[in-house]
Amino acid sequence: MCRMARPRKPLLSRDRIVEAASALVDSEGLDAVSTRRLAAELGVSGPSLYNHFRNKDEILDAVADAVSAQVDLSMFDEPDTRDWRAALHDWAVSYRAALTEHPHIVPVLAQGPGRRPAGLRVADAVFGAMVRAGWPPAQATYIGALMRYFITGSALxxxxxxxxxxxxxxxxxxxxxxxxxxxxxxxxxxxxxxxxETGLRALVDGLSLQYELLSPGGTVRPAPKRS
Incomplete structure (x- = not known):
């Protein structure tokens, strides 16, 4: 019986391209990534990459999303039994840990999730948890933005x-x-x-004070003036 010979190199796939691009970004930075360089690293012709990605920006988006996928969201799975303050704190620690492992991709992540699935899951989880905790949607949006500014800034x-x-x-x-x-x-x-950690606790403590001032109508009342 005649057997088909195995290919000498693994077939090209999105995952292989992302893995190679991620390694380049981690070791040499964003400027090191090009379709020509990636093709050489993977041992393929340049045009073959375009069967999976349209351009370099799409590749970097996929690298960024792979990092977002490393962020732990389990603390938001049981909103009825987990205080939103503790969940927000633990999520921020996990998010920063993922970014500090891959600091060169942070500028891409700092631009926002765009259409990236894992990034959107992160945004959805945080926003949903804050709304379930009783924050008005507008304030929940501000919290998500605030945390992204703080976490990505600390990792830059x-x-x-x-x-x-x-x-x-x-x-x-x-x-x-x-x-x-x-x-x-x-x-x-x-x-x-x-x-x-000092900044994170200050942020969560400040948000806790605002939370206590939430009115039944879903707005934040001004804090009482100190005499």
Whole structure:
């Protein structure tokens, strides 16, 4: 019986293209991605990519959506038994973790979900959870936007990495309060994660105060003035 020979290389697919593009973005950044480079990485001819994607932007969209698919949404599955504050906090931590694993794709994600399925599922889950918790739809939209600004902004860069590991760079005569700034670089993860957690808790606490001021009509009453 004659058997068909197996292809020497796996057949080209959307998943293979996205995987190769994601590896390029992670290692070299967005500018490294081109259809020619991807074709070379995959060992195929350039035009074969167009059987799966129309252009580079569609490929990057798919890479971004693959990252969105890594975000945990399970905390929104049981809205009746999970406080919206805890769910929002835990989702934000998961979202940032996914972005910090793939920081070069963050500028694409920051543009919004567009038509990306996983990105839209994220937006739908957050908005739906806030509305179910009692937030008016307009406020739920603001919360979703606020959280995206905060999370993507935190993943776009590192505050700690912005300082050099050289104590002579921060002369006390010029910068009297930066005597320990040269230590930030080596403590980058702790500083950046601590800053994110501090900001996240401040946001959730602030939203909690607004939530307490919600009127029966679904608007936020002004906070009482302090004497």
């Amino acid at each position: 860069g590192s505050f700690a990495r912005g300082f050099v590991d050289d104590e002579t760079a921060y002369d006390p005569a010029d910068y009297p309060h930066l005597g320990q700034a040269h230590l930030l670089a080596e403590r980058r993860q702790k500083v950046d994660e601590g800053a994110f």
